Amino acid sequence: RLSSPFSRPFPGDSLNHQMAIKVLINGAAGRMGRRLCCLAAEDEHMQLVGGLERVESPSIGKSLKELEPLLQCGDDIRLHSNLSDVSPQPDVIVDFSAPAASMKLAEEAASKGIALVIGTTGLTEEEDKKLHSHSAKVPMIHAMNYSLGVNLVFRLSADIAKALGDDFNIEIVEGHHNRKVDSPSGTAFGIADAVCAATGRTRADLVHGRSGQVGKRTRREIGMHAIRLGSIVGDHTIHFGSDFERIELTHKAQDRDVFAA
Structure with missing residues (x-):
């Protein structure tokens, strides 16, 4: 079998304690964001470490379980307004938000060495070029549709x-x-x-x-x-x-x- 430094151990593995991929969801209070949180929490190879929302969101500071009762995670997994407040630091950010938010987050994530999976639409050609320039620093996937x-x-x-x-x-x-x-x-x-x-x-x-x-x-x-x-x-x-x-x-x-x- 193939092993990954980010995957959880297979049943019976006792010597090599491998880590799950630490995932942060941007736009976590939205419909798509809440669903992404649920799917990440249910995946045995992932560890949901938190969510991000705009600073004026009334949900900032709340547990993600308050926003989505079906979410299978601890009460300490919360919604933040700043990437620097999230602990532990994520390995990857999944971002289905708005162009301005995606642009700002991509720049900050690239500076911290955090990979990005982006599904935001509505970017201008200039924004798209700038966004993809960050892929020289960190792994990045940007698609209009993942279906x-x-x-x-x-x-x-x-x-x-x-x-x-x-x-x-x-x-x-x-x-x-x-x-x-x-x-x-x-x-x-x-x-x-x-x-x-x-x-x-x-x-x-x-x-x-x-x-x-x-x-x-x-x-x-x-x-x-x-x-x-x-x-x-x-x-x-x-x-x-x-x-x-x-x-x-x-x-x-x-x-x-x-x-x-």
Whole structure:
């Protein structure tokens, strides 16, 4: 079997006492953050050491179990506003928060040698470049979506777009819950980027919604549309259409665990 310096000992191991990966969740009071805390606490190879939230959060100082009763951890695992207050120091921070918070945290984590797993969307191109510059200092993963199905959609969308050519129009429609703050979603941009890379397009070819006298649709443009409705976890459909036929490729997330597990 393979061993890791971060994994807990296998049953029967008495000589090599190996440590679990110490995990800190940023945005731990949010819906996704609470679920991440639960999954980390349930994983035998991980040790949940705390959560982070913005300084004005009313939950600062509370036990994570107060926020999520189903959480399997001790009462001493708390929510903090500063990384320096967390003890022991985490090996890795999992961050599904907001662009400004992710940027600030990434810089601090890099200075402390803490690895990062980031799922924050809505970053500008400049923020994305700056974020990834920290990967020269610490291990980092940043993805728009960690779902296996969505990543398959990225590949399939690119393959279909390349095979069909310019005779087919392309439109991307995404739907999320009514509390999502960024639009279009990072996943919708991920689909668009995959199609652009496969067909020689760029983000300059993206058209975000249509209103008024916008003129005739160009052959190369990709329409981007967002729905904000109820409690939708995440729906994404890419439409390919010619004068004679249509293809629709759809992914629907049914549970937030698909983004975290």
